[in-house]
Amino acid sequence: MLQLKDIALTQFKNYPKQIYHFNKNVIGIAGLNGVGKTNLLDAIYYCCFTKSYFSATDALNTQNNTDGFRLEANFNNNSITQKIACIYKGVGKKDFLLNDVPYDKLSKHVGMLPAVIIAPDDVEIIIGGSEGRRRYLDTVICQLDADYLQQLIIYNKVMQQRNSFFKNAAESRKIDVNLLAVLNNQLSLPGDIVFKKREFFSKKLMPLIQSFYSQIADNAELITTQYNSQLQQQPMLPLLQQSLDKDKMLQRTTTGIHKDELHFTLNEQNFKIVASQGQRKSLLFALKLAQYELLKEYKNCSPILMLDDVFEKLDQQRMNRLLQWVCKSNEGQVFITDTHKFRLQQIFTELQIDGQLIEL
Secondary structure, eight states, rough: EEEEEEEEEEEEETTEEEEOOOOOEEEEEOOTTTTHHHHHHHHHHHHHSOSSSSSGGGGGBBBBSSSSSSEEEEEEEEEEEEEEEEEOOOOOOOEEEEEEEEEESGGGTTSSSSSEOOOGGGGGHHHSSSHHHHHHHHHHHHOOOOOHHHHHHHHHHHHHHHHHHHHHHHHOOOOOOHHHHHHHHHHHHHHHHHHHHHHHHHHHHHHHHHHHHHHHHHHHEEEEEEEEEEGGTTTTTHHHHHTHHHHHHHOOOOGGGGEEEEEEEEEEEEHHOOOOOOHHHHHHHHHHHHHHHHHHHHSOOOOEEEEEEGGGGGHHHHHHHHIIIIIIOOHHHHHHEEEEEEHHHHHHHHHTTTOOOEEE
């Protein structure tokens, strides 16, 4: 079983210095907007993923007028205590430690402390561009397969090099065919590996998404999820060779796994076009709970689940069904934020939850 016992935040976002202790499986965090509820969840997420869920750079995680931050947390992971510390001292100066031993690569930590977060802007996974849906898949698979993250890092690095190659070739009006062949080979290997892993794990997710959607929406609507990739037609290398003229013209790589897509249908129609707000929210929660369940299956323990401001996103019936599963049927640790302390107290009472309430 995975549990966060305590966390200390120093100069992290709006926290000068604060320590929180957690002694229950379900923790409600109440407070007005702007007091730091989401930032506390983000600090927990950071300790699990070595990065923020909400901020693109560590500079944005640092409290105003300070030059760094520190996070320290103690987890109980299947009866083993794991102390996590992150010390950020400015651009390029970050240490991330497990039991006081620094990681040589941050990617080695991802998946050790499985976690899932559901936040208000996550609806973009459903209604936004394909990048958000790929990121959803990546977040799932990176926690399950350490090699996946390494291959994805290699792919993105080589793709940047290949894109720079085409920009330089356009400026010089010369193309080095030998260098291009090397870049194609270097991009193809991780591309093929990432594709196969995405295809494998997306098939695992599909029935879980359908099941959770039915539970949350409480109806018989037919939801389907389809993973689409150019690599389903042929491997990466011939794709790159075929797109050469287009790549030269646009000065970037136009084919590959960075074009992959998750496609959702509702009763055989395009979900983005026909779904109501409630249906979109139900699918979002189904996606996240499917991620949760797959992590639980592979890790043999329930991940930490963080629900940020979810009460404004679902109607009462859908919310009750969600919380019944999250807080009663599920044995993992759950953090729930809300602006109304009494609403959290009422839910704890109605569902007979022995929870901890923290008021900010």
